[in-house]
Structures are given as C-alpha cells and as structure tokens.
Amino acid sequence: MSAAVAPRSPAARSAPRTYERYRVSVQEYVTFREQGFLVVKGLVSEDDVAEIREHTEDILYQRVALPGVAPAPVATPGSGGHSAILDPSAVEDIARRYVRIHMLHRHLEIHERYLLHPRILDVLEALIGPDVLAMQTMLFIKPPGSDGQGYHQDSYYIPTLPDSLCGAWLAIDPADEANGCMHFAVGSQCEPIYPDADNRRGHYPLGELQDLTIIDNASDTDETRNGLAPIARRYEPRWQTVPADPGDVVFFAGHVVHWSYANRTRDRFRRSFVGHYCNARSFTQWGGGNAAHILARGGTHLPYAQPRFGTPCAANQPRTAAPVAPAPTMMAAEGLMLATPTDAERLDPSAHDH
Numbered sequence: 511m512s513a514a515v516a517p518r519s520p521a522a523r524s525a526p527r528t529y530e531r532y533r534v535s536v537q538e539y540v541t542f543r544e545q546g547f548l549v550v551k552g553l554v555s556e557d558d559v560a561e562i563r564e565h566t567e568d569i570l571y572q573r574v575a576l577p578g579v580a581p582a583p584v585a586t587p588g589s590g591g592h593s594a595i596l597d598p599s600a601v602e603d604i605a606r607r608y609v610r611i612h613m614l615h616r617h618l619e620i621h622e623r624y625l626l627h628p629r630i631l632d633v634l635e636a637l638i639g640p641d642v643l644a645m646q647t648m649l650f651i652k653p654p655g656s657d658g659q660g661y662h663q664d665s666y667y668i669p670t671l672p673d674s675l676c677g678a679w680l681a682i683d684p685a686d687e688a689n690g691c692m693h694f695a696v697g698s699q700c701e702p703i704y705p706d707a708d709n710r711r712g713h714y715p716l717g718e719l720q721d722l723t724i725i726d727n728a729s730d731t732d733e734t735r736n737g738l739a740p741i742a743r744r745y746e747p748r749w750q751t752v753p754a755d756p757g758d759v760v761f762f763a764g765h766v767v768h769w770s771y772a773n774r775t776r777d778r779f780r781r782s783f784v785g786h787y788c789n790a791r792s793f794t795q796w797g798g799g800n801a802a803h804i805l806a807r808g809g810t811h812l813p814y815a816q817p818r819f820g821t822p823c824a825a826n827q828p829r830t831a832a833p834v835a836p837a838p839t840m841m842a843a844e845g846l847m848l849a850t851p852t853d854a855e856r857l858d859p860s861a862h863d864h
Contacts, residue, residue, distance in 0.1 A: 527557075527558075529627075529628045529629050531628075531629075531632055532550070532553060532629050532632040532633060533632070533636075534632070534633055534636035534637065538550070539636060539637065542637055542761060542763070543699075544696075545694070545696045545699070545750070545766075546694060546695075546696060546697070546698060546699025546762060546763045546765070546766030547694050547696075547699075547752070547760060547761060547762040547763070547766060547768070548633075548637070548760070548761045548762075549752060549754065549758055549759070549760050549761075550633055550758065550759050550761065551755070551757075551758050552755075552757045552758065553629050553630065553633065553757065553758065553759040554627065554629060554630070554680055554757045554759060555757065556756070556757060558624075558627070558757075559680075559681075559682060559756045559757050561620070562620065562624060562680075562682055562783055563682050563683075563756075563781065565620050566649065566651060566682065566779075566781050569611075569649075569651075570651075574618070576611065576614070576617075577617050610648055610649070610650050610651075611648065611649045611651070612646070612647070612648055613646060613647060613648075613797075614647055614649060615644075615647040615818075616818060619819040619821075621647050621649070621783075622804075622817050622818060622819045622821050623819070623821050624647075624680070624783055624785070625644050625647050625785045625804070625806075625821075626644055626804065626806055626817065626821045626822075626823045627680075629759075630678050630680070630759060630785065631806050631807050631823075633678070633759070633761055634676060634678065634761070634787050634806075634807070635807050635808070637676060637761060638674050638676045638787065638788065638789050639789065639790075639807055639808055640807060640808045641789055641790035641791050641805075641807065641808030641809055641810050642787055642788075642789065642790055642805075642806040642807040642808060642824075643787060643788050643789070643790040643792070643794075643800065643803050643804070643805060643806065643810070643814065644785060644787055644803060644804040644805075644806040644823070645668065645785075645786045645787060645788060645794070645796070645797060645803045646668065646784075646785065646786040646797065647783070647784065647785055647786075648783075648784040648785075649781075649782075649783055649784075650780070650781060650782045650783075650784065651779060651781055652689070652690055652773050652779060652780040652781065652782070653773065653779055654689075654773050654775050654776050654777060654778060654779070655772070655773060655774075655776075656690075656772065656773050657731055657772050658690050658731055658769065658770040658771040658772045658773075659729050659731065659769055659770050660727075660728070660729050660730045660731040660732070660733070660736045660738075660739075660769055661695075661728065661729070661733075661736050661738040661739055661741075661742040661767050661768075661769045662728045662729040662738065662767070662768070662769065663698075663701075663703055663704070663728070663738070663764065663765055663766070663767055664677055664762070664764045664786065665703050665764030665765055666703050666704070666705075666728055667796075668764070668786055668788075668794070668796045668797075669703075669794065669795075669796060670764070670788040670789075670792040670793070670794045670796075671792060671793045671794070672789070672792050673703075673764060673765070673792070674764075674788045674789035674792045675763070675764030675786060675787070675788050676761060676762065676763060676764065676786070676787050676788065677760075677761065677762045677764075677784060677785070677786050677787075678759055678760070678761050678784065678785045678786075678787065679692065679754075679759065679760040679761075679762070679782055679783075679784045680757075680758075680759050680782060680783040680784070680785075681754035681755060681756050681757065681758045681759075681760075681782055682756060682781035682782055682783060683756060683778065683779050683780055683781045683782075684753075684754070684755055684756060684778075685753055685754045685780050685782070686753045687751055687753070687771070688773075688774055688775050688778070689773045689774070689775045689778045689779070689780040690770045690771050690772055690773040690774075690780050691751060691752055691753050691754060691770065691780070692752045692754075692760060692762075692768055692769075692770050693749060693750065693751050693752065693768060693769050693770060693771075694749070694750050694752060694762065694766055694767070694768045695741075695742045695744075695745035695746075695748065695749055695766065695767040695768070696745060696748040696749070696750055696766075697745045697748050698741065698742065698744075698745050698765065698766050698767040699763045699765045699766040700765070701741060701765055701767070702719060702722060702765070703764075703765060704722070704723055704724070704725040704728075704737065704738060704741065705722070705724060705725070706724065706725060706726055706728075707724050707726060723737070723740075723741070724737075725737025725738055725741075731772075738767060741767060742767045742769070745767070764788075787806065790805055790806075790807075790808055790809070790810035790812065790814065791810050791811065791812065793812065799813075800812040800813050800814055801813035801814065801815060802815055803815055804816070804817050804823060804825050805823065805824045805825040806823045806824060806825070807823070807824050808824055809824065809829065
C-alpha cells in the first residue's frame with residue numbers, strides 16, 4: 511500500500527517537556543458556545559505531533575503490543591540477524607482492522623500523557639472547568655479507503671450529569687475533505703440528546719420533553735438509517751467543514767451533531783488522537799464511573815482515579831484548600847444596588863443556632 515509507513519525502531523518515551531500555558535481568549539470562549547466547537551491552531555507542538563505519529567507507525571508495524579490484538583503475519587525472518595519484516599499486505603490489514611482504537615491510556619503511557627497534555631487541559635479548564643475529568647482516549651488510524659462516521663452526538667454515548675462532555679480532537683496528519691476531516695452542524699449544540707427506543711442512552715425520562723424524537727442508528731453512515739439525519743438537516747445551511755493541520759486541536763461540545771466522510775485518497779492517512787473530558791463535578795456511570803477516570807485539573811467532591819503511569823495532573827498533586835472569596839450582599843444606596851462583602855461570621859455554620 512502506497513500509504514504504508516517505513517519500518518523504524520520503536521518510538522522511545524519522550525523526555526519531560528515544559529509547556530507555555532495557553533490562555534483562551536474571550537472570543538474563543540464565545541466561538542465555542544456559538545458554534546459548538548472551537549479550533550485552536552498549533553496548540554500541540556511539532557515535536558509532540560511527531561512523537562505520536564511515530565507511535566502510530568509502531569502500532570502499524572507491531573512494535574507495540576496492543577491488548578486483545580493478535581499479531582499479524584510476518585514475512586520470513588530477515589537475513590544477517592535482522593528482525594522479521596511485516597508483509598506489506600499485513601500492514602494494510604492492520605490499518606483497516608484498527609481504524610479506531612479505544613482506551614489505550616489504561617495500557618500505554620504515551621496515551622495517558624497525551625490525554626493529560628497540559629496545553630489541551632489549559633483550553634478545557636477555560637471551556638468546561640476549572641475542574642476537569644479525563645475520561646476516554648481514541649486513536650484513529652483512518653487509512654485510505656476507510657469509512658467515515660455518520661451523524662452523532664457524543665453525549666449520547668458518554669452521559670454526564672450535569673451534562674458537560676467535551677471532546678478534544680488532535681490532528682496528527684493534515685485533515686481535509688478528501689481524507690475525511692470533521693464536519694459540524696453549527697447550532698445543533700443547543701439540541702437535546704436524542705435517545706434510542708429503549709432510552710438506554712437517553713438523558714431525559716421519556717415524556718419529559720413532550721416532542722422529543724426517538725432515534726435509531728446514530729453514527730450510521732447510511733442517512734436513510736441514521737435517525738439523527740433529520741435533525742442534522744435542519745442546520746444544513748450552517749454546516750461547517752473543519753480542515754485541520756497537524757498540531758491543531760478541535761474542541762467540541764457533547765451535544766453538537768458532527769460526522770466525517772470516508773477517506774477517499776489512495777495514499778494518505780487521516781490519523782488523530784481524541785480525548786473526552788467532562789467537568790470533574792459531573793456524575794457519570796460511563797466507563798466504570800467517576801472512580802475510573804482521572805482528575806486532570808482542579809478538584810471534585812466525587813471519586814476519581816490516579817494516572818496509571820504517573821503523568822502529572824491534579825490527581826497526583828498535593829491538594830490545598832482554595833481561598834474562599836467573601837460572598838457579596840446587595841444593599842440599596844441612592845436607588846442603586848451595590849455589592850458589598852458579607853461578614854465572615856454569617857458564612858460560618860457554627861455561628862447559627864437556628
């Protein structure tokens with residue numbers, strides 16, 4: 511396959527890196543709310559992108575063992591003591607079988623590290639934080655000829671209460687219409703989550719929203735089968751194609767309807783690394799519940815997991831009590847309402863006997 515990568519030695523663990531904090535602008539915050547997604551150009555450095563790209567090559571050439579994945583056939587052992595070389599057809603087979611690989615942050619250090627990438631967390635802290643829970647990873651290989659994914663809402667699959675889910679999609683290769691970049695129905699972030707017939711994934715008791723449509727086959731690429739197609743079509747004038755360069759990160763809300771088309775190229779992958787996050791004070795039963803997911807930033811009253819490979823994050827940092835700002839009270843002065851600090855004693859439960 512012309513898109514196959516050349517063999518190389520396994521990617522070594524990167525030396526610890528320091529990152530300049532990314533500060534989200536007011537306009538970026540507004541854009542995320544207005545569109546349901548936000549593209550932050552060049553958020554992840556070229557060196558980091560190169561590292562994770564090399565990791566995908568290690569997977570293709572089976573220099574990294576994946577849990578539950580049987581090795582592909584190899585050619586005869588190399589001469590002169592060299593290692594065996596994968597048959598090119600085996601590389602193609604691996605790429606097609608593993609278009610999407612889930613939850614490797616529970617097995618591989620590099621996936622945990624990119625799930626907790628400081629620059630990605632900087633943006634999430636502003637958009638859905640300040641308390642952030644890191645929940646899911648997906649590595650997309652998407653080789654030439656592979657399918658896309660039909661209309662879907664991510665919160666349909668990963669419910670959080672209150673609903674605060676956000677995805678972060680890191681481009682490893684250039685992504686465009688030809689190789690299957692992402693598409694969004696702008697405005698659909700205001701839609702509810704549409705449940706399936708038995709409401710197993712619904713966010714609302716059936717009947718709570720009197721005209722909520724029951725849907726089937728979310729993510730199906732066949733529009734005649736995908737129950738979200740009529741909802742997506744309402745927003746067709748505002749559909750946006752979202753090309754991305756390596757290092758760009760697309761942040762998208764859990765309700766926004768989005769999709770991708772097939773990779774129509776003959777010689778280009780569309781690799782990407784995707785994390786899903788929610789506010790750490792949201793409750794979830796998905797994926798083992800809150801106690802199975804990593805506290806990335808801030809704090810929470812709910813249980814959380816430690817990073818298995820020790821990646822620095824809020825979960826493994828010393829906790830300090832956050833300062834409590836005085837609560838304001840409203841007092842009338844010459845017809846105006848002015849905010850003044852509240853007496854600290856009024857905030858102390860022990861000072862009250864009623």
